[in-house]
């Protein structure tokens with residue numbers, strides 16, 4: 250092998266090793282803990298909402314089937330928001346929450362539950378905060394009465 254061919258070969262091997270080793274920066278979905286974190290979030294939210302004296306009123310009258318559906322929709326939704334491989338194919342957030350008269354205070358409370366669950370589940374607290382920041386723009390679609398007080402509309 251001529252020295253020029255040897256140099257070329259080593260250069261190619263070096264570049265290939267770099268590409269394979271680096272593989273680009275990890276996605277937010279991976280950094281936040283992948284599907285394990287998403288499922289943990291889905292489960293935690295159901296339990297945490299059930300314990301929250303304000304938010305649980307919104308879900309009064311939900312059947313077991315309703316709760317399961319809510320859990321699955323939450324997992325798919327948060328997974329898609331994190332940039333994961335899931336697809337949320339339910340109605341958009343404005344449509345889902347239309348007519349519920351949701352207040353800023355309720356939205357903040359829900360975000361606080363999301364954030365606490367994400368921090369508990371994620372191996373990377375910085376990624377957890379980055380992930381939760383992606384929920385902030387949803388306020389405009391979900392909150393009907395900026396600054397308003399809670400008058401929960403339920404299924405009862």
Ligand code: HEM
Pocket residue numbers: 304307308318319322323326339340345346351355356357359360384387391
């Ligand atoms: C970042 C904030 C929020 C997110 C990401 C979110 C997400 C979702 C998702 C994914 C669903 C299921 C939609 C489907 O069936 O496909 C849903 C339904 C629902 N959400 Fe939210 N939500 C948020 C805030 C809130 C707040 C603040 C309240 C009330 C205070 C609320 C009350 C409800 C209720 C009652 C349903 C069930 C609607 C029904 O099936 O009749 N959500 N939400």
